[in-house]
Amino acid sequence: MWLTGRSVALIAAAVVSLLLAAIAGIPALLYVTGLCAGLVAVAVVLALLARPRLDLTRTVVPAIVEPDEVVEVEIRVGVRSGVPVVAGHWRDRLPSTVLGEATGTVPVTDGPYATVGYEVRGRRRGSHELGPFSVIVGDAFGLVQRSLSTSDRDRFIVLPRRSPLDVRVGPAGATDGATRLHPTSGLGQDDVIARPYLPGDALKRWHWKATAHHGEPMVRQEESELRPSVLVVLDADPRVHDQA
Structure with a gap:
């Protein structure tokens, strides 16, 4: 709580009128002193009682x-x-x-x-x-x-400022996150299909049943299942996160 400039002016007026009343011998100025000082005193008392x-x-x-x-x-x-x-x-x-x-x-x-x-x-x-x-x-x-x-x-x-990202094509052209089958030249335990023989194919990849069925040399074509991975980037800077 503090007194405003208006209160300071009233207090100054009360002091001046009191001095003039004493020096000049004008008792009527004491009424001015009492009025100015009384207004400030009443305002202070009311402020103490207010408790806003x-x-x-x-x-x-x-x-x-x-x-x-x-x-x-x-x-x-x-x-x-x-x-x-x-x-x-x-x-x-x-x-x-x-x-x-x-x-x-x-x-x-x-x-x-x-x-x-x-x-x-x-x-x-x-x-x-x-x-x-x-x-x-x-x-x-x-x-x-x-x-x-x-x-x-x-x-x-x-929210973080967003910027468009380049779409990067993954293996076998997968861009939608779905599981794809990707041809591979190795032998494995995945699903096996047959394709026509090409010069340079190893004899151990010869598919006898498909050869008998198609009437021409066929070899195994293995396909391995690819599961696209997802990379999550987290901003660990504590200055941009709520600490509460």
């Missing part, structure tokens, strides 16, 4: 965004107090990784709550915290003020 409390509801839309996408923040703020107070300048704390201006003046409303808002943009991927929120309140005459704050915080998430 801050009610806050913050809405962040959308909560998950692409890089540089606008995030709209709406705050419903109210001050509960034993005596009437006036809310003035407000501020919502923003991290250095967020672009935006979260300050302003609480508008005057007929009800106990007022709505303020602002827009921000995330500069870097990861989780970004908004808050705490603070507001300055004072008496109706603007003589005494104090700052109220709340520890409530909200977050929004900025």
Whole structure:
């Protein structure tokens, strides 16, 4: 809690009028002294009795965004107090990784709550915290003020910046992740089919049943089953992840 410039001016006026009343012998100036000092004293007493409390509801839309996408923040703020107070300048704390201006003046409303808002943009991927929120309140005459704050915080998430990737054709032209059969020249336990004999084929690959069936030399053509692998890349930099 602190005295405003208006209170300081009233105190100065009270001191000056008191000195003039004593030096110039003008007792009427003592009324001015009492009035100025009394206003400040009453404002201080009312501020001590007020014990204001801050009610806050913050809405962040959308909560998950692409890089540089606008995030709209709406705050419903109210001050509960034993005596009437006036809310003035407000501020919502923003991290250095967020672009935006979260300050302003609480508008005057007929009800106990007022709505303020602002827009921000995330500069870097990861989780970004908004808050705490603070507001300055004072008496109706603007003589005494104090700052109220709340520890409530909200977050929004900025997704990594996406870039198109080149499609790289895997073995046997597989690009869709499906299991393919790939010809191989080795012998194995996989499915075996027959093909016509070619010069240079080993005799141990001779397929006798297929040769008898087709009436021409046939050899074994082994096909091994390929299972495409998937590579997952994880960014382990702790600065871009939520530590909560």
